[in-house]
Amino acid sequence: MPEYVLNTNAQRTGEREVHETTCQFAPQPRNRIPLGWHRDCFDAVAEARRVFVNVDGCKYCCRACHTR
Numbered sequence: 001m002p003e004y005v006l007n008t009n010a011q012r013t014g015e016r017e018v019h020e021t022t023c024q025f026a027p028q029p030r031n032r033i034p035l036g037w038h039r040d041c042f043d044a045v046a047e048a049r050r051v052f053v054n055v056d057g058c059k060y061c062c063r064a065c066h067t068r
Contacts, residue, residue: 010054
């Protein structure tokens, strides 16, 4: 079960990305909100949407949840 974080910096398209903590594209610690351990990226994205509405999964580590 991976651990996930949310990038507090929005992408050019406006969404904030969910990453596994082991992703090479995960944000720096000062730019992340910990989401905890989740069964999959869908659960992590749902948790992130409690903080921000416009959320997407990283296209590298959360491909199944990446929509843009």
